[in-house]
Each structure stands twice: as structure tokens, then as C-alpha cells.
Amino acid sequence: MTVGFEDNEQFVRQFITEFEEHIEAIEIKLLEVEENIDKNQSLNPETINSLFRSIHTIKGLSGMLDFNQLLDFTHVWENLLDNIRKNKQEISIEIIEVSFRGLDLLSKILAEIKEKRSDKDIKVTDIINELENIFFDNDLESKELNKANEYFNKLLDIFKNNLLDAEKEKLINEIENKSNIYQISLFLDKNCFEKDISYLSTCINLEFLGEIINISIEPSSIPSLNNFDPNIFDLQVFILFSTSDNEDRIYKIIKNREIKVNRVLFENETESNEDNLLISEKEVSDKIIDNNQKKLPTQNNIRVEIKRLDSLLSLIGEQVISKNQLDFISSELLDALGNKNNLSVDKNRLHLIAENFKEIMSTFSRLSNDLQQTVMRIRMLPIGNVFNRFSRVVRDLAKDTGKQIDLIIEGENTELDKAIIEEISDPLIHLIRNAVDHGIETPSERKSKGKSEKGILHFNAYQQGNGIVITIRDDGRGLNLELIKAKALEKGLITDDTQLSENEIINLIFEAGFSTSNNVTQISGRGVGMDVVRQNIINLKGTIDVETKLNQGTTFIIKLPLTLAIIQALLIKINNQTFAIPLSSVIESYRAKPDEIRLVNNREVLKLRERILPIMYFHDYFELEKSKNDNPYLYIVVIGIAENRVGFIVDKLVGQQEIVIKPLNDPLVRIKGIAGATLISQDVVLIIDTISILLDSKSYKTSNIN
Amino acid sequence: MFFDSLKLNEKEHLIRINNEIDNNLCLALKEEVINLVSNKNIFIRINLEKTDFINTAGIGLLLSIHFELQKLDGKLIIENPQTYLNDLFEATRATKYLLIQNNNEE
Numbered sequence: 001m002t003v004g005f006e007d008n009e010q011f012v013r014q015f016i017t018e019f020e021e022h023i024e025a026i027e028i029k030l031l032e033v034e035e036n037i038d039k040n041q042s043l044n045p046e047t048i049n050s051l052f053r054s055i056h057t058i059k060g061l062s063g064m065l066d067f068n069q070l071l072d073f074t075h076v077w078e079n080l081l082d083n084i085r086k087n088k089q090e091i092s093i094e095i096i097e098v099s100f101r102g103l104d105l106l107s108k109i110l111a112e113i114k115e116k117r118s119d120k121d122i123k124v125t126d127i128i129n130e131l132e133n134i135f136f137d138n139d140l141e142s143k144e145l146n147k148a149n150e151y152f153n154k155l156l157d158i159f160k161n162n163l164l165d166a167e168k169e170k171l172i173n174e175i176e177n178k179s180n181i182y183q184i185s186l187f188l189d190k191n192c193f194e195k196d197i198s199y200l201s202t203c204i205n206l207e208f209l210g211e212i213i214n215i216s217i218e219p220s221s222i223p224s225l226n227n228f229d230p231n232i233f234d235l236q237v238f239i240l241f242s243t244s245d246n247e248d249r250i251y252k253i254i255k256n257r258e259i260k261v262n263r264v265l266f267e268n269e270t271e272s273n274e275d276n277l278l279i280s281e282k283e284v285s286d287k288i289i290d291n292n293q294k295k296l297p298t299q300n301n302i303r304v305e306i307k308r309l310d311s312l313l314s315l316i317g318e319q320v321i322s323k324n325q326l327d328f329i330s331s332e333l334l335d336a337l338g339n340k341n342n343l344s345v346d347k348n349r350l351h352l353i354a355e356n357f358k359e360i361m362s363t364f365s366r367l368s369n370d371l372q373q374t375v376m377r378i379r380m381l382p383i384g385n386v387f388n389r390f391s392r393v394v395r396d397l398a399k400d401t402g403k404q405i406d407l408i409i410e411g412e413n414t415e416l417d418k419a420i421i422e423e424i425s426d427p428l429i430h431l432i433r434n435a436v437d438h439g440i441e442t443p444s445e446r447k448s449k450g451k452s453e454k455g456i457l458h459f460n461a462y463q464q465g466n467g468i469v470i471t472i473r474d475d476g477r478g479l480n481l482e483l484i485k486a487k488a489l490e491k492g493l494i495t496d497d498t499q500l501s502e503n504e505i506i507n508l509i510f511e512a513g514f515s516t517s518n519n520v521t522q523i524s525g526r527g528v529g530m531d532v533v534r535q536n537i538i539n540l541k542g543t544i545d546v547e548t549k550l551n552q553g554t555t556f557i558i559k560l561p562l563t564l565a566i567i568q569a570l571l572i573k574i575n576n577q578t579f580a581i582p583l584s585s586v587i588e589s590y591r592a593k594p595d596e597i598r599l600v601n602n603r604e605v606l607k608l609r610e611r612i613l614p615i616m617y618f619h620d621y622f623e624l625e626k627s628k629n630d631n632p633y634l635y636i637v638v639i640g641i642a643e644n645r646v647g648f649i650v651d652k653l654v655g656q657q658e659i660v661i662k663p664l665n666d667p668l669v670r671i672k673g674i675a676g677a678t679l680i681s682q683d684v685v686l687i688i689d690t691i692s693i694l695l696d697s698k699s700y701k702t703s704n705i706n
Numbered sequence: 707m708f709f710d711s712l713k714l715n716e717k718e719h720l721i722r723i724n725n726e727i728d729n730n731l732c733l734a735l736k737e738e739v740i741n742l743v744s745n746k747n748i749f750i751r752i753n754l755e756k757t758d759f760i761n762t763a764g765i766g767l768l769l770s771i772h773f774e775l776q777k778l779d780g781k782l783i784i785e786n787p788q789t790y791l792n793d794l795f796e797a798t799r800a801t802k803y804l805l806i807q808n809n810n811e812e
Contacts, residue, residue: 162802188762188798203797215799222766225740225774230732230763237798 015061016114022054023106024388029054030103031391034096043091051099052081058106066118070109073124076131077102083135098130100392148172154264156183158238162216167240170213174242175266179210182247184239187258205253210243234258304378312378315371322364329357376566379419383461383470384412386425390432394457397436404443404454405436411461416468420540420560424470427533431472431556432457434529439476439554449551451475456553464559467542467584473555479548481505506546507644510534538691541567541584559584567661569687571654571680572637574618575627578685579650580659580678585690587638587645589653594634606636606647613638615647621673621693627651639690646694661687708734711742714751722753727764739771748780755786765800772803783807 029051036043059074077099083089105127109119148168152160163171175181188199206212216238223233241250247261336349387409398405440446440455447453458473481502488494488508500508510530537544542560561567561584569580570589590608597604597615604615615636619626636647659678675689708731710722719742725731735752742750752768754760760768772782784806787795795801 199794199797215797217769217799217802219769219773219803222769222773225736225743225770228732228736228767228770230729230736230767233763233766235762235766235798 019110022058026054026103027392028388030099048085052085069119069122069124076128080131080135095134102127158216158218159240163214167214179242179244181264182241183262184241185260186237187234189234202254210241212241214240308378312374319367325360379417380415381418381421382413382415386421387412387459403440406454406456408458414461423540427536430529430533435474439474441476467559467561470558471555475553478550478552478554484508569659571657572650573652574650575624580685580687585639587640590636591633592636613645613647617649711738718749719747720751723757726759728761729763732763732767748775748778751783751785753785758788760791
């Protein structure tokens with residue numbers, strides 16, 4: 001019976017979380033084992049034990065929650081792993097391949113369960129057959145024999161001693177086919193061989209109903225010759241019979257007053273009659289399936305290290321102390337001030353109170369910062385969670401493309417915000433696909449170039465300032481700049497006389513629909529990808545850069561903030577209103593004289609060092625009136641993504657500050673070019689969405705300026 | 707006569723049944739076999755060529771004779787049973803014990 005989600009929602013949610021973790025763990029272990037086999041290394045027994053434990057746990061949990069397909073499947077898998085860990089069977093590539101297919105099925109079942117359905121629609125027979133086929137049991141014969149003997153022991157002696165081998169086999173088959181097994185004892189009176197009520201007809205009718213496995217006469221029931229009296233003798237016959245029908249039918253067929261029918265019960269069978277037959281599967285599922293069934297809300301939780309929670313509690317404790325101290329100061333102050341009509345005040349005492357207050361506020365401020373940091377850290381997860389998933393992706397891609405790839409992962413303990421981790425996965429996978437499909441060459445091609453047949457794919461992550469840097473490097477073909485230029489020309493992105501730096505050429509790959517690949521593979525090549533990758537990274541307030549060398553390889557360098565919730569910002573003023581610009585977008589700030597701004601092709605530009613920088617007023621973008629400004633200088637904030645730069649003129653630079661981003665999700669308050677808001681000294685400060693403005697701006701390409 | 711009883715050779719004795727085997731024949735047959743056994747004739751053939759019916763007591767008797775002769779290291783052979791009798795022997799699994807020969811097929 002499928003679990004009722006309304007009743008068990010909490011347990012199902014917990015199950016999903018654990019199931020996800022186990023799937024990840026299984027993948028890691030399988031990859032480990034495969035690597036051991038590839039490299040002819042000895043297998044760490046703990047790896048197999050770990051696999052076994054994961055499957056065993058999933059099996060147990062699925063049983064509790066009636067996910068029966070999952071239960072059946074993991075039961076068989078568990079048996080196989082148990083065999084391996086007990087050295088009854090060796091691990092092999094075949095087992096690994098089947099296990100990976102099993103893993104994919106686990107993911108499929110997880111997705112199904114997450115959709116708030118049962119797992120009953122998932123087909124597991126194929127994988128079960130595969131697992132059973134590779135399951136090797138030395139003791140199978142004796143196991144079967146033991147099982148058979150268990151069955152035979154439940155029979156009357158007359159059958160135990162008289163079954164032929166073929167009959168034994170038939171009996172086992174019938175039992176395993178879930179037929180009812182009956183032992184029929186029949187006294188055939190002298191007339192029962194009369195042709196009109198022939199015993200033979202009875203036998204034939206029984207054969208229609210089921211299967212006669214054995215008929216036996218008990219020798220001890222035959223009197224000795226001297227004692228034989230035909231007038232009182234009735235021949236007793238024993239019939240071992242299997243049928244899916246119940247015994248009432250047998251009584252109807254054997255019209256004999258001296259008949260005994262008893263059903264033999266095997267393995268967890270219980271007596272049942274027709275009335276207690278299970279209702280049909282359809283009826284069960286009809287009961288459970290609710291057309292209005294809602295999707296199970298997405299599990300949005302996080303595992304937190306106990307020590308981080310302890311830190312948090314400790315800080316909160318200290319803050320409570322500070323709060324109490326402030327309360328005391330407050331009382332002291334009131335006391336020192338005395339009656340409001342009292343004009344004389346002890347200044348020394350006030351001074352002392354003020355000093356104490358300042359000290360406590362300093363402590364309070366430190367505690368607030370520490371608290372903030374600790375809570376932020378609770379949201380942090382190691383990027384290894386993402387990298388480890390890539391191992392499987394790379395493995396499968398390598399197999400699909402016939403390439404050999406050595407995957408090196410570094411910096412997996414580098415942490416970043418959970419929200420970012422969740423969003424960065426897809427862009428990174430796309431970059432990996434490109435690296436495998438376009439970057440790394442086939443073994444033969446690599447050999448002809450004097451490279452090792454095995455290509456290298458290197459992931460790294462490290463903290464840099466307030467952000468994190470992720471690099472994906474391959475030692476493959478590298479980007480062909482000539483090819484990129486040619487393609488850009490073909491697509492009309494550039495003209496023949498467009499002057500482009502090497503970086504600008506490389507960045508053309510981020511244009512929508514751009515692909516230099518002539519082959520659209522299942523993996524990549526459609527040109528729908530790099531622009532999406534870049535946009536996703538931009539949405540995370542990050543940047544992406546590329547370094548490449550022909551025939552030596554390509555490196556993608558992604559910079560992301562540690563968290564999306566708190567950022568460093570540059571505060572600026574526009575029309576006496578304070579705005580915040582995320583510092584990650586700010587290249588530099590510059591103070592220019594008005595006459596430094598030139599008009600070229602109807603666009604305002606500034607020559608900044610050797611670079612021509614397009615200029616625009618923030619006022620123009622937000623359609624604000626430019627207030628009269630007596631300042632002889634223009635304050636320009638240069639913002640940029642990769643090679644793209646724009647200088648925005650603001651009224652005033654206020655300073656740098658760490659701010660907490662509050663998103664503006666209400667459609668009524670969503671403003672173009674505004675990423676969110678923050679609170680600074682009781683004032684609401686809008687946070688500028690510089691990246692959108694940059695992309696929106698028609699004049700953002702420096703290459704368009706002649 | 708229910709049956710003909712004749713010595714085949716030094717070792718074997720033949721009883722040719724002429725009627726259907728019912729309780730009356732059973733009683734007579736039983737007495738004949740007890741007689742033969744007491745005279746150390748323990749290798750007996752019972753020919754059923756002319757028998758078109760046997761009741762349950764008849765099968766029981768045949769089995770009883772078989773076990774008796776077996777005990778004395780003798781043997782019972784059922785000769786040429788008609789098809790219907792063969793079916794009955796088979797249906798009751800008397801064939802597990804009774805040695806049946808069909809000389810007509812030779």
C-alpha cells in the first residue's frame with residue numbers, strides 16, 4: 001500500500017534528504033571502485049562496506065514507507081554487495097556498470113517520490129534481473145536443496161518418501177508460483193471404479209482444476225494376505241495436488257464421502273479464503289491517487305556542523321550579556337539625570353556612563369559582526385559537493401566520446417553559500433561538457449600531437465578576498481581564435497575591419513548562438529550554452545573569464561561572491577539620494593574634469609589611460625533629473641564584466657560598506673536596474689543592478705567605438 | 707471357474723483370470739494364492755487378458771499378494787491387463803509396486 005503523504009509527509013521529507021545523500025555517497029564510492037579496478041589497485045574493503053550500508057539503509061527506509069519497487073530493487077542489490085564484501089564474489093567491471101545503472105534508477109525513483117507519487121510506476125524488473133544474473137552463489141545448489149527439504153518436511157510421510165525427482169521439482173515450481181498445495185486423502189470404495197462414476201474421471205477433472213503432483217498408496221494400509229477381506233477393504237489413495245483454487249472446488253470434483261483435504265502452508269503463507277483476496281492493485285492505487293495531489297514542497301534545508309551551531313549559541317549568549325549591560329547603563333543614565341526638573345547633573349558621572357556605553361557598544365558591534373559571520377557560515381557548504389557530482393558526469397562523457405580523461409579536483413573544501421552552490425552547478429556542467437566534447441582530443445589525436453593519450457580536466461576552487469574563484473582547466477585543443485573570428489564575421493557580430501584584442505575575440509564565445517563546432521553532438525555544439533552560462537554567473541553577481549592557448553588547453557575562471565546575502569558595496573549619491581553599487585562590479589572610480597568627456601559618434605566617451613571608455617549618467621538610465629552640481633569634477637564609477645566596461649557618472653562617492661541585500665520580490669516595487677535594497681542608518685538604500693544596466697546599455701561594447 | 711491355475715514350469719505358476727475382478731473373485735483368488743504360497747510357489751503370474759474390470763478390493767488384493775511374495779523373495783507379475791485396467795493401475799499408482807507385462811506386444 002502506498003504511503004499516504006498527508007500522514008507521513010514529515011517522514012517522507014526526511015527520507016528524501018537521506019536518500020539524496022546516500023545517492024551522492026554511492027556515486028562517489030562507485031567511482032572510487034571503478035578507479036581501483038582501472039588502475040589494478042586493491043580494493044579498500046571499507047568502500048564496499050560503505051556501499052553496502054548505503055543500499056541497506058535505503059532498503060530499510062523504503063520498506064518503512066512502503067516504497068515497494070525501491071525495496072525490491074535494493075534488496076537484490078544488497079544481496080550482491082553482501083556477497084562481494086564477504087568475498088564470496090569478486091567485484092568486476094560488469095558489476096560496476098550494472099551498479100551505475102542501478103544508481104541512475106535510484107535517482108529516477110528519487111525524482112518520482114519527490115513529485116509526491118509512489119514509486120509503483122517505476123519499473124525495476126530489468127535491473128533486478130541484471131543484478132540477479134551477475135549474482136553468484138556458490139551455495140546455490142545446497143541452498144535450493146535446503147529450501148526443497150524445508151518444503152518436503154511439511155508434507156505427509158507418504159509424500160516425503162514417494163516423490164520422484166520430477167515430482168519434487170514440480171512441487172517446488174508450484175510453491176514458488178504461489179499455487180495452493182493440498183494433500184488429499186481419499187478412500188476409494190469398491191464401486192468407485194464403476195465406469196459411470198469413474199475414479200479416472202475424477203483424476204481428469206482434478207487435472208483441469210490444477211496439477212496432480214503425486215498419487216500414492218500407503219503400503220502399510222494394505223492388509224496382509226491372510227487378513228485381507230475384500231468386503232471391508234477400501235483402497236486409500238493420497239493425492240498431492242496444486243491449484244490456485246480453494247478446497248471447496250476440490251470437494252465438488254471429488255464426490256466421495258471419505259475425502260480429506262488439507263492445505264499445506266509454506267513460507268509465511270496464511271490461510272485465506274476467496275473473501276480475503278487482496279483487492280486489485282488498481283483499487284489500491286485509485287484510493288491513493290488524488291487528482292488534486294499537490295507536489296511535495298521542495299526540501300529546503302541544510303545540514304549544519306554542530307560546532308557552528310555551538311558558536312552561534314555562544315555568541316547569542318554573549319550578546320545577551322551585552323544587552324543586560326546596556327539595560328544597566330540605561331538605568332544608570334536615568335538615575336544620573338535624576339528628576340527632569342533637576343537642572344544640575346553630575347557631569348563626571350555622565351562622562352563615565354558614556355565611556356562605559358561606548359565600550360559596551362563596541363563589544364555589541366563586534367558580537368553582531370561575529371553573529372552575522374557565524375550565521376553566514378551556517379549557510380556555507382563545501383564546493384566539493386558540486387565537484388563530486390562532476391566525477392560521474394566526466395566519466396560518462398568520456399565513455400560516450402571515447403576519450404580518456406584524468407579528472408583532478410582541488411579545493412573541494414572551499415565553501416560558499418548554499419544558494420550559489422545550487423545555481424552554479426548547471427553552468428559548470430556545461431563548461432565540462434564543452435571541455436570534453438570540444439577541448440580534449442581523442443587518444444589518437446593526442447598521441448599524434450605528442451601528448452599523453454589521457455587528457456586532463458582540472459577543477460580548482462579557492463577563496464580570494466570576499467569571493468571565491470573556480471577554475472576549470474583542460475589540456476586540450478585550446479580555442480582557435482581565427483575560427484572564432486571567422487564565425488563572428490559569419491554571424492555578423494563583427495565586421496572585417498573590426499579591431500579586437502585577443503580577450504575580446506575570446507569573449508565572442510559568450511554571444512548567443514555562437515558555436516564554432518561543425519558537429520552538433522548530443523553533448524554540445526548547438527551554440528545554446530555559453531551565453532546562458534555567462535548569464536547564470538552574472539545572476540550570481542559573478543564574472544567569467546577565459547585563458548586559452550592553441551593546442552595547450554583552455555581555462556575558465558569564474559569569480560563568485562561568497563554569499564549573495566551580504567556584499568561589499570560602494571555607496572554613491574545621485575540627486576542627494578544614496579545608492580549602493582556592488583563592489584564586485586566596480587573596476588575603479590575616477591575623478592574627471594568635464595572637458596575630458598568627448599563626444600564620438602554621438603556617444604560620450606572618456607579616454608582612460610589607453611582605453612576608450614563609454615560614459616553615461618546614472619540619472620539618464622533612471623530618468624532622474626540632473627541636479628545642479630557646482631563640483632568642478634565628475635565622479636565616474638567604472639563598472640565592468642570581463643572586457644566590457646562602462647563609466648557611470650554619479651554625483652558623489654560616499655564610501656565602502658558591507659550591506660545586507662534585501663530582495664525586492666514584490667512586482668509592484670520591482671524597478672528596472674535595481675537589484676534590491678538595504679537599510680543603512682534607518683534609511684532605505686537601493687542597490688543598483690550594474691550587470692543588467694551594463695548589458696542593457698547600448699554603448700557597452702568598447703569595440704564599437706572607433 | 708473364476709480363473710485357471712496351472713504350473714508353468716518348476717519355478718512359476720500361472721493364474722489366468724476369466725472374469726471381472728470383484729469381491730467374490732477376490733476371495734477365491736486370495737485362497738488360491740495362500741495355497742500356492744504354502745506349497746512354496748512364490749513366483750506367480752496373474753493373467754488379466756480376459757478381465758475387463760477390477761474393483762478397488764481387487765487392486766488391494768493384487769498389492770497384498772505382491773507384498774506377500776516380495777516378503778518371501780518371490781515375485782508377482784501381472785500379465786496383459788486391458789487398457790482400462792492399465793489406466794486404473796496407473797491412476798492409483800499401483801504401478802509403483804506391481805510389475806506389469808504385456809506379452810501381446812511382443
